[in-house]
Amino acid sequence: MRLSRYFLPILKETPAEAQIVSHRLMLRAGMIRQASAGIYSWLPLGYKALRKIEAIVHDEQQKAGAIPVLMPTIQSADLWRESGRYDAYGPEMLRIKDRHDRDMLYGPTNEEQITEIAGAGIRSYRDLPTILYHIQWKFRDEVRPRFGIMRGREFLMKDGYSFDIDKAGATHSYNRMFVSYLRTFERMGLKAVPMRADSGPIGGDMTHEFLILADTGESAVFLDSDIADLSLGGDKVDWEDAAALQGIVDRWTNGYARTDETHEEAVFEAEVPEARRVTARGIEVGHIFYFGTKYSEVMNAKVAGPEGSPVAFESGSYGIGVSRLIGAIIEANHDDKGMIWPEAVAPFEVAVINLKQGDAEADAACESLYDKLNARGFDALYDDRNERAGSKFATIDLIGVPWKLIVGPRGLKEGVVELVNRRTGEAVNLSPDEALNRLAAQFGRA
RNA sequence: CGGGCUAUAGCGCAGCUUGGUAGCGCGUUCGUCUGGGGGACGAAAGGUCGUAGGUUCAAAUCCUGCUAGCCCGACCA
Numbered sequence: 021m022r023l024s025r026y027f028l029p030i031l032k033e034t035p036a037e038a039q040i041v042s043h044r045l046m047l048r049a050g051m052i053r054q055a056s057a058g059i060y061s062w063l064p065l066g067y068k069a070l071r072k073i074e075a076i077v078h079d080e081q082q083k084a085g086a087i088p089v090l091m092p093t094i095q096s097a098d099l100w101r102e103s104g105r106y107d108a109y110g111p112e113m114l115r116i117k118d119r120h121d122r123d124m125l126y127g128p129t130n131e132e133q134i135t136e137i138a139g140a141g142i143r144s145y146r147d148l149p150t151i152l153y154h155i156q157w158k159f160r161d162e163v164r165p166r167f168g169i170m171r172g173r174e175f176l177m178k179d180g181y182s183f184d185i186d187k188a189g190a191t192h193s194y195n196r197m198f199v200s201y202l203r204t205f206e207r208m209g210l211k212a213v214p215m216r217a218d219s220g221p222i223g224g225d226m227t228h229e230f231l232i233l234a235d236t237g238e239s240a241v242f243l244d245s246d247i248a249d250l251s252l253g254g255d256k257v258d259w260e261d262a263a264a265l266q267g268i269v270d271r272w273t274n275g276y277a278r279t280d281e282t283h284e285e286a287v288f289e290a291e292v293p294e295a296r297r298v299t300a301r302g303i304e305v306g307h308i309f310y311f312g313t314k315y316s317e318v319m320n321a322k323v324a325g326p327e328g329s330p331v332a333f334e335s336g337s338y339g340i341g342v343s344r345l346i347g348a349i350i351e352a353n354h355d356d357k358g359m360i361w362p363e364a365v366a367p368f369e370v371a372v373i374n375l376k377q378g379d380a381e382a383d384a385a386c387e388s389l390y391d392k393l394n395a396r397g398f399d400a401l402y403d404d405r406n407e408r409a410g411s412k413f414a415t416i417d418l419i420g421v422p423w424k425l426i427v428g429p430r431g432l433k434e435g436v437v438e439l440v441n442r443r444t445g446e447a448v449n450l451s452p453d454e455a456l457n458r459l460a461a462q463f464g465r466a
Numbered sequence: 467c468g469g470g471c472u473a474u475a476g477c478g479c480a481g482c483u484u485g486g487u488a489g490c491g492c493g494u495u496c497g498u499c500u501g502g503g504g505g506a507c508g509a510a511a512g513g514u515c516g517u518a519g520g521u522u523c524a525a526a527u528c529c530u531g532c533u534a535g536c537c538c539g540a541c542c543a
Contacts, residue, residue, distance in 0.1 A: 032492060032504070033478045037536050047477095057535065111467095112542075129543085163467065163541065177543060229543095238542095307543065341543045375502055410503040417503090428502055438502095 021368070022390075023403045023415075027064050030415060040236050042350035043168030045359050049419045051346075058165025058173030065419060066346070068367035070176065073345050074155055076207055076364065077178050084200035085259050086151040086180050091133050093157055097123035099132045102319050112160045126159040131315050131337060134181040138333060139321025145185040145331065148323065149193050153180030155342055169343050170303070171238075176343040183333045185325060187312075188262075190334035194226055194310050195265040197338040201230050201306050202252055202272065204340065209362025210352060212305060213248055215241060215277045226336070227309035229279060231302030234351040241302040243277035244292045279304075303348040310336040350420075353443075359420030360443050363463065368401040370459060371421040373413065375428030377406045385437070386427050389452055396456070396465055417442065423462075425455055 029050040037054075038044040046052050051066030062070055078088060097115070100106035106113075106125075114126040127133070134152055142150055155178045165173050182193035198214065205212035210232050217229040231241055233248065250272060258264055276291045278284075279302065288297065316322065316333035325331035341348075353360045363369060370393060374386040386402060393400035401421060403412045409428075416424055426438040436449040439458060450458060460466050 029476085031477055035477065036472090036479090039537075054535090158543075160542075164537095164539095166537085171542080175543070179543090304543065339543055344543065377501095379501095408501055408503090408505060410501095410505080412503085414504045426502080430502065 021401050023401055024405050026401075028415075028419070029063065030418060038168065040167050040170070040351070041354055042170065042236075042347040045350055045354060045418070046168055046347070049359065052169060058162055058171070060169055060172060060174075065367050069346050069361075069365065070343060072365045072367065073208065073349075074176070074178075074342055077155065077204055077340055077342060080200050080204040080207065081153050081178065081180065083203075083259070084151075084196045084257075085149075086153045086197075086200075088154060089134075089137075089152050090154045091127075091130050091137075091156060093127055093159070095125050095127045095130075095133055097125055099136060100125065103132045103135075103315055104318060105132065112162065114159050114161050127156075128158055128160045129337075129339075130154070130156075130179055131181065132319065135315040135319050135321045135333070135335070138181070138183050139316065139319060142183060142323050142333075144324050145326060149182060149184045149189050151180055151182045151193055151196070153178060153338070167238075168347060170347040172343070175341060178338075178340040178342050180338040182336045182338070184335070185323065185331060186334055190310055190312070190336055191226070192262040192265065194308065194336050195262070195269045196259055197308050197336070198228065198269050198272075199252075199257055199259075199265055201308065201338075201340070202268070203257070205230060205232070205305065206252055208345070208349065208365050210305075210345075210349060211248060213241070213243060213277050213302070214272050215243070215279050215302075216273070216282050217279070217307065217309070218281045228273070228307070229304050230306035230308075231279065231304050232348045232352055233300050233302050234348065235301055236351050237301035237303040239302050239304060240280040240283075241278070241298075241300050242280075242283045242288050243298050243300070244275035245296040245298045247272065247275045247277050248298065303344070303351060304341070305345050305348050306338075306340045308336065308338040310334075354420070357414070358418035361420040361422055363422050366420070366422050367399070368419070368421045369399045369463065370401070370423040370425060371416045372400060372402045372425045372427060373409075373416060374402070374404055375409045375412075375426065375430075377404060379429050381432050382427055382429050385432055385452060389425055389427065389437070389456070392456055393459075396460055398459070398463070398465070423459060425459075427452075 031048045034044045035047050038047050049065060050063050052060040052062055055061050097106050113128055116124050118124055157174055158177045159174050162173050165171055184190040184193055212230045212232050214228040214230050217227040276288055312334055313332040316335060322330035322332050350359050372386050372390050374382050376382045390400055390402040422442050424440040431437055435451055437452050437455050438447050438449055439455045440447040
């Protein structure tokens with residue numbers, strides 16, 4: 021993308037309403053624009069980031085065996101009356117009427133809808149397990165939306181639902197999603213820690229929240245530092261091997277990691293040596309839980325079991341706050357100049373900065389680099405605006421492009437361009453071709 | 467939903483106390499000089515002062531209603 025032809029309405033000053041850093045930076049970088057309280061338009065840069073995150077979630081869900089679907093945003097109230105939640109949900113649910121005066125609602129979640137679909141479409145226990153998911157906009161009429169997209173009323177969420185014949189199957193499905201979440205967040209360059217969540221009326225210990233550690237997080241978290249240091253690495257996962265998955269889950273859940281909701285100071289002190297006790301703040305980006313037959317019983321969603329008689333599904337649901345992840349990534353990756361995108365989710369991976377637009381040699385070198393980057397499959401941004409160098413650096417650093425290729429007449433005389441890393445500031449002078457090769461190696465695109 | 471606050475140009479703000487031609491900085495446009503970390507100078511465009519009503523010769527300014535938004539708390543992906 022040529023910056024001169026892009027729509028990037030950046031701000032030098034911070035809008036007054038933005039309090040936390042991700043909100044400020046997203047507004048300044050022209051990623052979002054508020055439409056009304058808790059509702060945002062996604063401008064090109066924000067939309068690009070959102071799509072990248074969405075793509076990773078899709079990919080990891082499908083690798084773990086989940087199947088993508090797409091359910092509507094508008095749902096019928098009747099479906100929710102079946103489950104009893106139409107009355108139970110309260111004012112957070114946005115209720116609307118259609119022209120025939122039928123009660124409708126903008127979905128805050130999709131348990132009812134998916135249970136209806138599974139109940140109608142899955143006939144035999146032999147078809148199980150089935151995990152269906154979608155990435156769709158949700159609406160929850162929060163009393164007090166805040167922090168930009170981090171707590172909006174409209175938000176993009178991945179919600180998945182598993183269907184099994186028994187508890188053992190449901191546990192396997194739960195573990196699939198548990199490990200899938202670890203992979204998903206790790207791939208985005210995030211350190212997400214699964215923490216025991218409040219299981220509410222259902223009970224049991226099969227519910228976890230995934231939190232990203234960040235100073236501005238909403239929840240206080242207490243954990244054993246050993247858990248924060250765990251990593252899957254690039255290890256292959258055999259998703260069909262229930263015992264192996266359980267092993268991974270156990271590794272992450274054996275130690276202490278809880279939010280303030282479930283924290284018990286005495287247990288914390290007893291289980292974790294003082295040197296490893298970490299008290300921090302976190303942003304919830306995922307939540308998984310097993311809920312058994314809660315919806316399938318009341319909605320009469322059943323399959324033929326091994327004996328031929330109908331059996332209610334054993335289910336779980338699995339959410340990732342896709343739009344919230346953008347805020348969380350920024351909260352965890354920024355400095356005083358702006359955002360610092362992890363390479364895997366960066367809206368633009370590399371920026372070509374022409375220090376002297378209009379200089380024939382600089383222009384030609386930039387054009388050539390830009391073409392070659394595109395040819396190699398890079399998401400490249402060419403700052404070809406007729407701006408001064410300082411202004412270009414400030415813009416590119418604000419939007420957090422992980423790598424800069426700086427091209428100017430001075431360097432070109434020596435036959436070099438400068439390759440600079442946004443996070444470390446490390447800079448090296450290389451010939452244009454060497455710089456390209458270095459980047460290709462860095463991104464695995466040789 | 468309790469408490470606090472705000473609404474004036476794209477953004478950040480002043481003006482309101484004491485009613486009388488709507489201002490500043492940034493950004494934007496044009497020109498000149500510039501050009502390796504948010505340049506300088508000159509010129510210009512841009513505002514039903516959130517909205518409805520009231521008081522007054524006269525309202526951004528005083529009064530009333532409404533709406534929108536922000537912050538703290540309680541609540542939540």
